[in-house]
Amino acid sequence: MANSERFVLTASVLELSNGFLRNFDIRARARPFLIALAEKTGLSVHLAVRDRLDMVVIDSIRPRSAVLVSRLEVGGRMDLSRTAVGRAYLSVLSAEERQALIGSLQTASGDDWPAIARGLQLGLDYARDHGFAISIGKWHHGLNAIAAGFVGPSEERYSVNCGGAAHSCPPETLVGDVAPALLDCVTQIALEIGGKAGTPFFDQAD
Template structure:
């Protein structure tokens, strides 16, 4: 983790103390149990005396729980409730669930939707089965933008300053590895322009192959991105290009239609259940937007 950028730190509207407190909460990962002040300081790159004051304050506010026996802390229910509230209000997660479940059943792959968190994508919804035992990711998991199908699809959906800023952050993060990673991103840009989806063939993890498609909304949120992945022996590169990728594009188009309350175009492989799902799109979209 990094300290706030100098530009943000000198902004009169930017509250540095608040940003540091949030950095402490972000230091706790999905697989972390207890963290001490020294571990938090190392992760946030903040001075240990500052961390001591912040953990004390967050404990008093109910966002951390101190475990005196180990002199460490863990996230308290108040902190976790923020994440659950965010997920509960994320309409695209709920609306996309039946579509993700359907694609999972059709392909045998794990199907997820994610949103950006700095230079990573964080899973906000996941559908998987026993066939995807090699893909051990769930809600809250983070994957890199630069080397994954989901991340590259997301990146291709960005424009202007937001895209340029993300590329600068990734270049700084990856250092000497950046030229090679950039080549993969450029290949994905060409693929998205031609086919509408990106792929990652062992570029993030050797034994995981996936396709990714971005979803851009008109309400100012997102973009979001979806992926469909499986162990490499199940999803060969040829299958990604000729089967999984096109199916994923069709799924995302259906979700866009449901959000807009219109009928989705037929995919290359029309399914009997398609009509039932697209006809209810308008109603589903209204529910997601909070209109009963």
């Protein structure tokens, strides 16, 4: 029994360590592209992964040229259902994985779910049609952002968020100017790590 307990603990720790090392490697290889995106757009850029029902920042880049930028640091959490970064993550899940995670979000949201679900579905429809998600003042008033997801070489999912104060990145600027740079960034990261960019897992069932 004691030996069995030690084995389970060791396996659990090893799994956590492997996940950390994998994310650390992706972060290191993605960073040059994230820096280039931040400098090109003048906006804050974040690389995030999912932890339970939140998105967690694993890298945060602030452009040198910007005065007012997001202060979200590494380890910061963002809402999965209401943010661009969360919706972009959902967009690169398989239909089965996406529905299971949405079910968990519904359970956790309780009576607030109908309002959340409407916004989430609109956000996912937008991501499917455009290849990126957008959030205009929905998570924090006065902050706008877009995000795009990608798939790592071992099928792990990541999301790149780009945004800032509403006056510096109105919707038309995000869609017309920032989105092409974001999508190019995500494509370059996917090529660098041997992953996949875009929303490849949406299908007709969605």
